[in-house]
């Protein structure tokens with residue numbers, strides 16, 4: 495049994511218009527997706543802006559209402575609020591946001607920000623609570639006198655560490671990390687990713703790591719799902735996605751990773767142009783007649799791709 499199982503998840507937002515404010519259509523933000531997250535693993539959910547990643551992450555922590563489908567936690571249905579309450583799911587599943595400046599209340603001191611989730615789920619004396627907050631700050635490498643300060647007194651990287659301290663305060667089993675390093679400089683990104691890994695090892699936490707950048711998550715994720723137009727276009731292990739991508743959308747995301755070696759930049763640009771041309775010239779290969787991504791089909795035990803059936807048959811014969 496997996497820690498989290500997402501089963502045929504749909505989140506559709508109504509579009510209303512006209513004098514009577516009638517529903518005229520829907521935004522299919524999440525359109526029938528399935529994936530599982532194992533205990534202690536980092537699962538990557540990757541896609542461009544608007545693909546439905548954040549909506550999925552918010553639904554898992556209970557911040558977004560599910561239209562249909564199921565979210566299972568250790569086999570128990572937690573799709574609805576009252577089910578989540580029964581098993582302390584809200585304590586076990588936490589979230590880290592991209593924008594630490596707006597996700598940390600600017601009027602509250604760090605002590606209160608980190609203590610807030612503890613107050614929701616545990617009863618402690620003031621001294622016990624303060625000791626716990628200092629311990630959490632120590633875990634994320636921040637000095638204990640940070641408790642007296644406010645979010646604006648820290649750098650972006652430090653604020654993200656504070657966000658992680660708050661997320662781990664309740665001893666969670668899963669953290670949904672929504673673009674946790676996108677707003678940070680490259681060197682600070684590496685620091686934050688490293689201590690997220692350390693904390694994961696120490697406390698056996700699973701992450702759902704949401705990102706638009708396949709470069710950032712390369713050394714974090716064991717398994718990845720590539721999301722586009724509310725659906726999954728490719729799912730596989732790190733090796734499947736980085737070494738043997740099959741969908742043009744995955745190839746585009748990989749081509750967008752900047753290369754470190756300057757001598758390869760021209761070849762890199764040419765490769766990007768080639769991938770883009772293939773994408774533009776063969777739209778019928780990537781979408782069905784309604785412009786939707788095809789259903790996912792398995793090509794190996796670990797690797798699935800959303801392509802027309804004849805394409806999938808051909809890929810299978812090549813890899814088999």
Ligand SMILES: Nc1ncnc2c1ncn2[C@@H]1O[C@H](COP(=O)(O)OP(=O)(O)OP(=O)(O)O)[C@@H](O)[C@H]1O
Nearest residue numbers: 507521522523541542543544545546547548549550
């Ligand atoms: N409350 C809402 N009402 C209507 N449409 C929404 C709502 N929230 C999100 N959407 C739409 O759902 C789609 C998916 O949004 P979502 O934020 O999940 O994408 P994303 O992949 O996380 O992108 P980003 O990284 O830019 O947040 C988008 O088209 C967005 O405009």
